[in-house]
Amino acid sequence: MKVLRHATAIGLALAGAPALGERLPFDGGERASTPSLATDPARGLVLTWQTRDDAGAALRYALLDANGRELRRGVVAQGSDWFVNWADFPSLVVLDNNDWVTYWLQKSAPDTYAYDLRVTRSTNGGGRWSEPLTPHDDATPTEHGFATLLAAGGARVQLLWLDGRHSLGAATDHAAGHTDEEGPMSLRGAVLDWHDRILEPAELDARSCSCCQTDAARIGKRTLVVYRDRSDAQVRDIALVERDAKGIWSSPQIVHADGWKVTACPVNGPAIAANGKTALIAWPTLADGPMSIRYVVREGGTNSPMRELEVGTEVSGRVDASAAANGGFAVSWLSAGKTGGVLKLATLDAGGKLLQVRDVAALEPGRSTGHPRLMWYRGAHYLTWTESTGAGNTRIAIERIAP
Known part of the structure; x- marks a missing residue:
C-alpha cells in the first residue's frame, strides 16, 4: 500500500502560517446551530441554519455578499x-x-x-x-x-x-x-x-x-x-x-x-469536491491506530495514491472539502491543541500536493461545534460552525480566510 505522509510539510506550513481569518459579524439568534453554506452565482453566498425554542425549530437562511455583509434573511419553514x-x-x-x-x-x-x-x-x-x-x-x-x-x-x-x-x-x-x-x-x-x-x-x-x-x-x-x-x-x-x-x-x-x-x-x-475535471475525496479513519485524515485525487476514473493530512490521537475528523484557487482544493477538519479543539484548513494544488495548513479557530471539544462546513467563494475560503455561548445556548460562527 503506497502512502504519502505530510507530517513534515504540515509542521513547516504551520510555522509560517498567516494570522487567523476574518470573523464575519453574524447574529443567527439564540440556540442557533447546524450552519451550512451554498453559493448562488447571481445573488451571493447562502447560509442556512436551524434555531430552536420552546415551540419547536425553524430552518432559516441568510444571503451574504462577497464581503460577508448580510443582504437579507428569511425563514424556510418551522415546526414542532x-x-x-x-x-x-x-x-x-x-x-x-x-x-x-x-x-x-x-x-x-x-x-x-x-x-x-x-x-x-x-x-x-x-x-x-x-x-x-x-x-x-x-x-x-x-x-x-x-x-x-x-x-x-x-x-x-x-x-x-x-x-x-x-x-x-x-x-x-x-x-x-x-x-x-x-x-x-x-x-x-x-x-x-x-x-x-x-x-x-x-x-x-x-x-x-x-x-x-x-x-x-x-x-x-x-x-x-x-x-x-x-x-x-x-x-x-x-x-x-x-x-x-x-x-x-x-x-x-x-x-x-x-x-x-x-x-x-x-x-x-467523507467529503468530495470537484474542480474542473478533477475531484478530491477526503475522509477520517482509525484503521491503523490513531485517527488519520486521508485523501485521494480522482481524475478520469482513477484515484491517486492515498495521502494523509494529519495523523494522531488528537485528530477528530468531521471533514469537509471545496474547490480552491488555480484548480486546487481545500480540506477542513477538527483536531486538538494544548487548550482545546482546533479547526484546521489545508490547501492543495490540482494534483493533491499540500501547499499549506492553517489553524483557523480554537473550538470547544465535543458535539457543540457540530460539523464545520467549508465553501470557496469569489477568491476566499468560508468556514462556518456552531459555537457554545454557555447556559445551553449556541451561535453561528463564520470566518473568511484569504487563500
Missing part, C-alpha cells in the same frame, strides 16, 4: 415535530437555473430515529417556498437522513440519502445523539424535476453505515457520490458510486482499502 441533530442536518443547493432547494428532517413516529426528509424549492431566491415533499415512498417509521443535494442540470436536483426502510423491526443499538449502529441502512437516490416529480428512484448500496455524512460532486455530466460503506464483516471504508452521462449508476467501489473494522457507526463521513 422536527428532528434536530448536530450530525444530521439540512443543507441547500443552488440549481443551474438558480432555483434553491433545501430540506429539513421531520419526525414520522415517536421513536428517536424515525424521521423523513422534507424537501422544498424556491424559484425566487428564498422569497417563497413550495409545499414540502418526501422523496422516499416507503412510509416506514425509520431513519431517512444524512442527505446530499446536487444540481443535476436545469431545474433538476439529485437527492441522495441514507435510508432505514430495511431496518424496520431490526434490533437497534443506536445510542443517543447518533453514535452507535442500528439495523441495516441503504444509500438511495432520486431526482426532483421542475414539476416536483420524483424521478429515477434507485437503491445505490443495500448496506451502508447508518449515521455518517454523505457527499457528492459533479464533473461534467457525471455525478460522484461518496459515503461510508459497511461490509458484512463490519469493515467501514469509504465507497463511491458514479452516475454516468446516460444516467446509469455504477456498482459501489471502495475509494481506498483502509480496512477499518468497527462495530458501531463512527459518525465521521
